Amino acid sequence: MSNKLKGKNVLITAGAQGIGESITRHFIDNGANVAIHYFSSADTANQLTAHATSKGLKAVAIKGDLTKETDANTMIEKTIEALGGLDILINNAGSLVARKRLHEIETEFWHKVMDINLTSMMFVTRAASPYLTKNENSSIVNLASLAGRKGGHAGSLAYSTSKGAILTLTRALSAELGPHGTRVNAVAPGLILGTAFHNTHTTKESAAKTVAGIPIQRAGNADDVARAVLYLASEYDGFITGATLDINGGSYNM
Numbered sequence: 001m002s003n004k005l006k007g008k009n010v011l012i013t014a015g016a017q018g019i020g021e022s023i024t025r026h027f028i029d030n031g032a033n034v035a036i037h038y039f040s041s042a043d044t045a046n047q048l049t050a051h052a053t054s055k056g057l058k059a060v061a062i063k064g065d066l067t068k069e070t071d072a073n074t075m076i077e078k079t080i081e082a083l084g085g086l087d088i089l090i091n092n093a094g095s096l097v098a099r100k101r102l103h104e105i106e107t108e109f110w111h112k113v114m115d116i117n118l119t120s121m122m123f124v125t126r127a128a129s130p131y132l133t134k135n136e137n138s139s140i141v142n143l144a145s146l147a148g149r150k151g152g153h154a155g156s157l158a159y160s161t162s163k164g165a166i167l168t169l170t171r172a173l174s175a176e177l178g179p180h181g182t183r184v185n186a187v188a189p190g191l192i193l194g195t196a197f198h199n200t201h202t203t204k205e206s207a208a209k210t211v212a213g214i215p216i217q218r219a220g221n222a223d224d225v226a227r228a229v230l231y232l233a234s235e236y237d238g239f240i241t242g243a244t245l246d247i248n249g250g251s252y253n254m
Contacts, residue, residue: 011089
């Protein structure tokens with residue numbers, strides 16, 4: 001894979017924590033230049049930038065609130081300025097925010113979850129697409145979730161809905177951008193432990209119950225997701241588009 005990614009210019013949103021950090025490290029170790037977006041993880045973003053430059057690669061850390069259209073546009077501008085172009089976009093930013101059942105969901109909360117997970121992805125992709133389509137081939141990978149397939153656990157109605165929409169957004173974008181040489185795919189991770197997401201929103205009891213139902217009898221980790229993302233991203237010149245790769249240890253097959 002390193003030969004396909006070497007010298008490619010990659011932007012990873014929320015690329016300095018959890019799954020995003022692992023994705024960024026994998027791209028760097030495969031020889032790609034990276035733009036690392038972050039919201040609050042400045043120290044890790046700077047460490048990743050230093051790791052990349054130590055390997056002779058281009059790298060930049062960019063802070064921004066991607067729910068703001070201006071921040072999303074500015075991030076793309078800074079990416080192009082630093083890297084000189086864009087070959088691969090990884091739309092990783094997202095959050096459950098909090099667990100709330102239907103009767104607990106305020107309108108403001110609903111919009112917040114949709115803005116973080118879905119609207120921000122549209123902002124970033126819209127701003128990035130003119131640069132991606134300048135290449136003969138380019139690639140987008142969107143981070144969805146098993147919750148978008150199954151509906152999620154109790155209290156994740158808004159999050160699951162937004163992640164389900166990403167599955168559809170991926171298919172729609174693949175049809176729209178395909179004629180311009182941009183392939184668009186998604187990954188849908190299941191239980192990925194060791195990340196701030198599950199450390200915050202998943203109890204040990206819930207995790208254990210979920211693991212008991214996973215055929216391979218373990219939870220996933222950030223590297224499991226990163227390897228799949230890199231595979232799909234490297235298919236910028238391949239025949240895979242509009243697809244979603246499920247990463248859940250076999251707990252969901254359909």
